[in-house]
Amino acid sequence: MAEAASTDFLVIGAGIVGASCAAFLQREGFSVTLVDRDEPGLGCSFGNAGNFSVGGVAPNALPGLPWRVPRMLANPLHPLHVDWRHFPAALPYFWRFLNNSRRSRVEQIVPALHAILSRVFESYEMLLGAAKMADLIRRNGKLYTYETAEAFAGDQLKYELQDRYGVRREVLDGNAAREMEPALGPSVAKAVFWPDYGWTVSPHRLTTTIVEDFVRRNGILRRDAVRGFEVGPNGPTRVLTAQGSITVDRVVIAAGIWSRELAAELGTTVSMESERGYHLSMPNPGVKFSRTVMSYDRFITITPMEEGLRVSGIGEFAGTRAKPRMELTEKVLHHARILVPGINSEGASRWMGERPSTPDSLPILGRSPRYPNVFFAFGHFGLTLGAVCGRLIGELAAGKPTTIDLKPYRADRF
Ligand SMILES: Cc1cc2nc3c(=O)[nH]c(=O)nc-3n(C[C@H](O)[C@H](O)[C@H](O)COP(=O)(O)OP(=O)(O)OC[C@H]3O[C@@H](n4cnc5c(N)ncnc54)[C@H](O)[C@@H]3O)c2cc1C
Structure with a gap:
């Protein structure tokens, strides 16, 4: 396939996390392409236990x-x-x-978990609206x-x-x-x-509902496998795929466990x-x-x-x-x-x-330490944290103050 039209944001991975990132970025006014090698929501987001353990x-x-x-x-x-x-x-x-x-590390991790978990349901409601929220959660x-x-x-x-x-x-x-x-x-x-905990009646339908809404609002969904990046002095300029390449301004890596290899290709090692x-x-x-x-x-x-x-x-x-x-x-x-x-x-x-498990139970979330045009959103409790991760990436990309401080989730903490 020839090169696709350029896009403000390319989000890699259409699981619950990538779908949420794409939807929130779109709401911030960006043009967004969401790419997955498979149909949306068929990775880990398909078969989990569906729990939102917000007090965990x-x-x-x-x-x-x-x-x-x-x-x-x-x-x-x-x-x-x-x-x-x-x-x-x-x-x-x-x-x-x-x-x-x-114990000393646990004392640092607990407030960071609480901060992000306290925003779970409000973030899903922002994405889904009251009726779909009641239907799915x-x-x-x-x-x-x-x-x-x-x-x-x-x-x-x-x-x-x-x-x-x-x-x-x-x-x-x-x-x-x-x-x-x-x-x-x-x-x-x-x-x-x-x-106060919750659960979804269908993790798969939760993801596909968000993706369908994203597409209805003119987001682009592309089925293609990301193979690598063409990187300039300021970060990736082109994403190489099985079907061709995509010129990009900014990239979000939200490919679940497979994010580790993609992040490594862009110079960041995560645990x-x-x-x-x-x-x-x-x-x-x-x-x-x-x-x-x-x-x-x-x-x-x-x-x-x-x-x-x-x-x-x-x-x-x-x-x-x-x-x-x-x-x-x-x-x-x-x-x-x-x-x-x-x-x-x-x-x-x-x-x-x-x-996609991390050794400290915290997600990896925020800007890549290496390139300012690369954002990370993956790791741990992905179903629970999908919407809140998307919301935070949207805020960060738009240059707004983020709802919570993102420091504890940075990729170079390991
Ligand atoms: C048995 C089980 C129970 C669980 N229960 C819960 C629970 O109750 N609550 C909870 O919060 N979490 C739970 N989880 C964890 C949760 O399911 C995951 O954290 C979450 O689904 C991760 O979502 P994701 O979007 O990051 O990844 P995924 O859903 O895996 O999505 C990643 C996507 O990236 C795509 N992709 C990967 N590489 C490429 C590439 N190179 N090019 C294009 N596309 C690519 C994949 O095709 C996939 O669609 C559970 C997990 C398991 C296994």
Whole structure:
């Protein structure tokens, strides 16, 4: 294909993050092209658990966690998997993860997580408007279950951190949890209910709705694979694609886990690993849920989506080139059957996706440290943070003061 007409902004990646960036940039008055090698919303944004955990101010790396890792890896039913062939390549990431679990680092990360999480729903509402928001996003909370009192007691740091920011919660016993979600089985001994969390009935439709609106407002959607860049003294001037090239003024890299290679091509090394997760989507689950439920002990999340009951889990570090190990969904199913004894998985579809995980649980967001015309928007809790990341990129590009300070998310923090 010949060279496409030039555009103010080229956004690479039409997942939830890229779609949101494109839509907010368009609202700031820029001409925007959104490019993806696939149809929009079919990357990691397709199959996630659909949760907006807006009070999740505790990062994944917390003090004490590293000491539990050997036990996790030794347990064949634990969701954590490391492909040892990938271990040497992932070592710097694991080292940073360990480093970020120090109390002093956690104290720096928590306010940065809170700042960005506090803008989630308002940012989605800016994009979707009230009617589509109500259609796609439910705000009736999240239930988090525990099977032993010890497990609950061991998780208190998370609640201490949430208390600092007034994250509302109710502590329930097993019976109260089953009253709320009757499909839960007798293994649930305790639960925490966060009334202010939310979830989407379809992560895929959430992304495609934003993209369709972007196209309706004259945004350009192009299906093409980005292969590289032609870089001048001030940054990329042309993006090279499978079908030709695109002259660009400014570029947003929002390609999920694949952003790492694109950022590297533009001179910035970021610490990010593919944390592969899996789901089963059950068309006839035989049980009903009215909200999303997550199990502390089993590391699975259950979400009643419009495509079926989705049960997701697993954190597998195997790199981006390894084949999916669909047999890991059996482990998800094993745990689901204990948590929800009546669950029927007949006819379930199975999926694997690549979480773009950072070692400090913060996204990588803002201008590239190398080139002023390159913007980064990727990494961590992408569904939750999609709209707020898009909004911040829009503000930054327009030269407005950003709603929150972007320093903690800069790419050169690693
Ligand atoms: C099992 C599981 C459960 C999860 N649950 C949650 C949850 O409950 N809440 C939450 O907030 N997050 C959750 N996540 C994480 C979340 O899904 C991701 O963080 C998010 O979808 C990332 O969105 P993205 O737009 O950055 O990336 P993606 O959706 O992966 O989009 C990237 C896009 O870039 C395109 N692309 C890549 N390279 C190129 C190229 N060279 N040229 C053109 N296009 C390219 C891809 O085709 C893709 O469409 C979960 C993840 C998994 C796996």
